[in-house]
Amino acid sequence: MTRAGVLGVGSLGFHHARILRDVSGAEMAGVWDDDPARLAHVAQELGVRAFRSRDELLESVDAAVIAVPTTAHAEVALAALDAGVHLLIEKPIAHTLEEANAIVSTAAAKGLTVQTGHVERFNGALRACEPYLEDPRFVESHRLAPFNPRGTDVAVVLDLMIHDIDLVLGLVGRGVESLDAIGVPVLTPSADIANARINFENGAVANITASRVSFEKMRKVRFFQQSGYISLDLATGKGEFLRLKPGARLPEGSEMGMAALLGVVERVELKGDGAEPLRAELEAWILAVRGEGPLVVSGEAGRDALAVALRIMERIEQHAAAGLPARA
CATH class of the missing domain: 3.30.360.10 (Dihydrodipicolinate Reductase; domain 2)
Structure with a gap:
């Protein structure tokens, strides 16, 4: 099983966590958010583990969804890649083109999968x-x-x-x-x-x-x-x-x-x-992480859309x- 978690459980991150609980091939490890009240509420509602820190979650997963605010995408994504974690990054992939290029090049250098969350591809x-x-x-x-x-x-x-x-x-x-x-x-x-x-x-x-x-x-x-x-x-x-x-x-x-x-x-x-398009997106991502399916929306595609x-x-x-x- 691929241990997966969600970083950022606002409106969209909540649904990522909700669906990841029963995606085939994935084991839902838990969630993290920098808002303690929101984190506790989501963890209790979904019955998943609330990690005390971002790094604690990254040490416990093979793959993670990044659904934090766009301005924080690059910081969180690069930390996750340094920890050897495969990613699904919500759109837009980053706040600037320079940040997007850094994510894409780091993932390539480390041999890690990065999918961009353009969910309409799964409509x-x-x-x-x-x-x-x-x-x-x-x-x-x-x-x-x-x-x-x-x-x-x-x-x-x-x-x-x-x-x-x-x-x-x-x-x-x-x-x-x-x-x-x-x-x-x-x-x-x-x-x-x-x-x-x-x-x-x-x-x-x-x-x-x-x-x-x-x-x-x-x-x-x-x-x-x-x-x-x-x-x-x-x-x-x-x-x-x-x-x-x-x-x-x-x-x-x-x-x-x-x-x-x-x-x-x-x-x-x-x-x-x-x-449900979001479910199809997450299922495709887990398959790609496991080497059992194609990467539908690559980090490069996310960078090109941002450009x-x-x-x-x-x-x-x-x-x-x-x-x-x-x-x-």
Whole structure:
């Protein structure tokens, strides 16, 4: 069994600890948090051991989830790697690109596994659509959420948009050629709503919008490609793929009714297996640590998503300073 623990048991760390208790191949060693009251409460509620110090936990585990505040990721991760502990680091992988590079290089030097917590990679709808993805040329995503004070220590780009940055980087699979970005602070000093347009080296384009000041929740992504159109609702884990039926031809003429369109277009329903994405993420991580499965979201992937997110934030800051849309 792989002895596993959780460092940081706030809102998300609590759920990591909850699920790790019964992940196959893992033995839940316990949790640690620098808030003694929170630590005691979570340990009692979940029936797990509360470690008195971070180092005490690191001495007792083979693998650990890091769910402390982003600004502390590098300090905690490097201490864990020095202790020979495999890691799952919540997104973003670090506060700065320099810190992310230090984590990635240290893990490589020590032969340790680092997975980044981009949980949307394990969304059922996304997994269901993967067999139909064929070189998407345009990607559009909307991630909207009501205001929540938790997570507002960073801009919405690092809080929410980074999920979709990681998705498009992984699915397009090409380098970023240029990007435009704009953002507006509404309730906090940093951008609360932002839009980025990313141009890839192969000509593909992604248009990404994120907001944490919306009245409605939305987590949708669409892919446009030569073989058809994919629309996913990540909140429900469902979607659809629309494509021309094999052998079908569009009727001649300038007008085409809905009935005629449905006669030539095939709709493929996309639906996940209903598995909780966070559970799937933790199960995949434990398998990777044990050498029994692939590393789905590597530390390098987390660093690359952070690098693009920081470029977007830089463009937003330039726009705010100049009063003009920023370009790079």
